[in-house]
Amino acid sequence: MDKSDKPKKTKDSGTATKVTNKKKSSKGKGLSNKSVDFKALETKINYQFKEKSLLSSALTHASSISQTKKSKKTDQSTKEKQDEDNERLEFLGDRVLGLSISAVLIKLYPESPEGDLARRYNNLVRRQTCTEVAKDLDLGKYLILSAGEERSGGRTKSTILANAMEALLGAIFLDGGYAAADEMIKTFWQGKITEGEQIELDAKTALQEWAQGQGFDLPIYTNLNRSGPDHSPVFETKVTVEGLGEGVGKGPSKRIAEQMAAKNLLEKEKVWSK
Numbered sequence: 001m002d003k004s005d006k007p008k009k010t011k012d013s014g015t016a017t018k019v020t021n022k023k024k025s026s027k028g029k030g031l032s033n034k035s036v037d038f039k040a041l042e043t044k045i046n047y048q049f050k051e052k053s054l055l056s057s058a059l060t061h062a063s064s065i066s067q068t069k070k071s072k073k074t075d076q077s078t079k080e081k082q083d084e085d086n087e088r089l090e091f092l093g094d095r096v097l098g099l100s101i102s103a104v105l106i107k108l109y110p111e112s113p114e115g116d117l118a119r120r121y122n123n124l125v126r127r128q129t130c131t132e133v134a135k136d137l138d139l140g141k142y143l144i145l146s147a148g149e150e151r152s153g154g155r156t157k158s159t160i161l162a163n164a165m166e167a168l169l170g171a172i173f174l175d176g177g178y179a180a181a182d183e184m185i186k187t188f189w190q191g192k193i194t195e196g197e198q199i200e201l202d203a204k205t206a207l208q209e210w211a212q213g214q215g216f217d218l219p220i221y222t223n224l225n226r227s228g229p230d231h232s233p234v235f236e237t238k239v240t241v242e243g244l245g246e247g248v249g250k251g252p253s254k255r256i257a258e259q260m261a262a263k264n265l266l267e268k269e270k271v272w273s274k
Contacts, residue, residue, distance in 0.1 A: 041142050058171035060085050063146035086167035093170030100185040130162035133188050203263040217242045221258050237261045
């Protein structure tokens with residue numbers, strides 16, 4: 001190579017090199033997980049997206065978009081947020097899940113009254129159940145997060161996982177229609193639909209009816225304690241029936257803790273068999 005062709009070592013070129021290196025290192029800290037391969041997830045859910053950007057959006061947390069806006073500082077940042085993070089898809093997915101579960105319960109329990117269907121419905125669409133399904137799919141592995149959210153354990157946070165799960169359902173609905181989303185819900189919610197929580201669902205009602213039949217006041221529930229991490233909390237609740245006694249229960253939600261407390265008191269009074 002001719003000497004005239006060699007790059008000149010100038011002060012300006014040295015400065016340019018430093019800027020380039022700095023940019024490269026910041027990329028490694030932040031949004032490098034946007035290049036994650038989603039093929040394994042598509043295999044798990046048995047659905048191949050025609051529009052891959054929908055899948056990417058469903059797994060993109062808003063913190064990632066905020067970081068992109070700060071780094072790019074472009075006039076298109078608002079549009080990027082609308083197109084890329086999963087908040088809008090979560091809104092849609094929540095409705096799709098509700099419709100699918102409602103239809104399943106109507107067919108599965110044709111003799112059940114509205115109150116019983118509502119209890120089962122609430123148990124199946126609540127955040128904890130969505131989080132459990134997300135964990136079954138190892139969804140946290142595929143999330144697109146900001147560097148800060150990554151460091152704070154965002155991949156295991158129950159709220160982020162539940163929202164991403166609903167967003168994924170919304171994305172499938174837009175990409176493949178209701179039938180595709182409904183099929184996934186039936187597949188991954190099936191065990192939770194059939195297992196129910198029969199004891200937990202009935203204990204509070206049983207205690208109230210029995211206490212009133214014996215001439216006691218209505219049960220009063222008091223939350224005693226909450227422990228454990230955000231993604232796996234443990235609630236402790238006490239139920240008191242004036243003139244009868246108390247029962248204490250624990251569970252992953254206030255609702256279940258209350259049911260277990262009622263069950264505990266019924267067992268003490270030998271009204272409920274263990």
